[in-house]
Amino acid sequence: MPATRAAAPAIKVLPEPAELPAPLPEPGVDELRLETVLGALSDPLRLMIVRKLLLESEDFDHSCGWFGFDRPKSSLTHHFKALREAGVTRQRQYGLERRSHVRIDDLNARFPGLLDLVAAWTPQA
Numbered sequence: 001m002p003a004t005r006a007a008a009p010a011i012k013v014l015p016e017p018a019e020l021p022a023p024l025p026e027p028g029v030d031e032l033r034l035e036t037v038l039g040a041l042s043d044p045l046r047l048m049i050v051r052k053l054l055l056e057s058e059d060f061d062h063s064c065g066w067f068g069f070d071r072p073k074s075s076l077t078h079h080f081k082a083l084r085e086a087g088v089t090r091q092r093q094y095g096l097e098r099r100s101h102v103r104i105d106d107l108n109a110r111f112p113g114l115l116d117l118v119a120a121w122t123p124q125a
Contacts, residue, residue: 009119011054027087029106040086053102061099
């Protein structure tokens with residue numbers, strides 16, 4: 001009997017609110033490179049950040065405090081910057097706070113199925 005594959009969890013796509021601040025610098029869709037995106041996702045914490053944004057988002061974008069990670073702010077800032085510079089997430093500045101969301105449409109256009117794999121990934125305990 002062939003093995004059955006469980007369906008990937010549903011990715012939440014929330015509508016973009018009106019009048020958002022401009023995004024911080026990021027690569028354009030045509031500049032997204034698979035090796036760069038996979039490099040950013042190779043870190044388990046960054047993979048967890050993206051998975052949480054895909055499956056648990058309550059709002060369009062989230063600050064690093066929403067994730068509940070017990071890590072120094074400087075460490076989290078580094079991880080969020082790596083995801084943005086790779087083109088995985090988009091960040092916007094709201095006063096002193098930066099908020100992130102996954103570039104779902106851009107990544108699906110360039111690398112179909114990649115985000116489904118991220119959503120289906122199960123973190124090790």
